[in-house]
Amino acid sequence: FLEVKMQEMEDRHREELEALREEKSSLQALVSRQSSVIRELESQLSRATGNSTALQRQQQDLMDTVRNLLSLCAKDGGTALVPNSTKQADEERKFHDCADLYQAGFQKNGVYTINVSPQETKKVYCNMESAGGGWTVIQRREDGTVDFQRTWKDYKM
Numbered sequence: 001f002l003e004v005k006m007q008e009m010e011d012r013h014r015e016e017l018e019a020l021r022e023e024k025s026s027l028q029a030l031v032s033r034q035s036s037v038i039r040e041l042e043s044q045l046s047r048a049t050g051n052s053t054a055l056q057r058q059q060q061d062l063m064d065t066v067r068n069l070l071s072l073c074a075k076d077g078g079t080a081l082v083p084n085s086t087k088q089a090d091e092e093r094k095f096h097d098c099a100d101l102y103q104a105g106f107q108k109n110g111v112y113t114i115n116v117s118p119q120e121t122k123k124v125y126c127n128m129e130s131a132g133g134g135w136t137v138i139q140r141r142e143d144g145t146v147d148f149q150r151t152w153k154d155y156k157m
Helices: 002-075 087-092 098-103 152-156
Strands: 110-115 121-127 135-137
Touching: 098 110, 098 121, 098 135
Parallel strands: none
Antiparallel strands: 110 121, 121 135
16 A cells, blocks of 8 residues: 555656656746847847937037037127027128028018118118018009109119
8 A cells, every 4th residue: 555655656746847847948948038038138228328329429419510500600790590689680780682681581571771782781672472582672663653764773773
């Protein structure tokens, strides 16, 4: 009877041992897969860190460029990139025609001052809305009192 009991116990132990071996093998395979996933994640992290460093370098380069542009604008009177800033700043800027005004950000039809020469300014009507804007209007009939039958010299003046 004891011998039979002992045999049954040995059989159960063998089965348990075999189950434990299978579980060990399964766990080893899982650890192996996890290790490869960890290695891949480490590789991706390394690439992402490199990309982040490159992006930080690019961001710093852009910031330097912006600072340089701002310092250039400050040397230019500080208003070169700020349309409609202030009346005094607008008067200090040198616009040669309505197209210059339009490119500087002035988008409304109206009378503007342009520099026809380094010493001479003129008030002109600018059409900023038709056909892409920036047009210097030479003739503009307001109420019919202006005679447009003139010589070229008169128009030039």
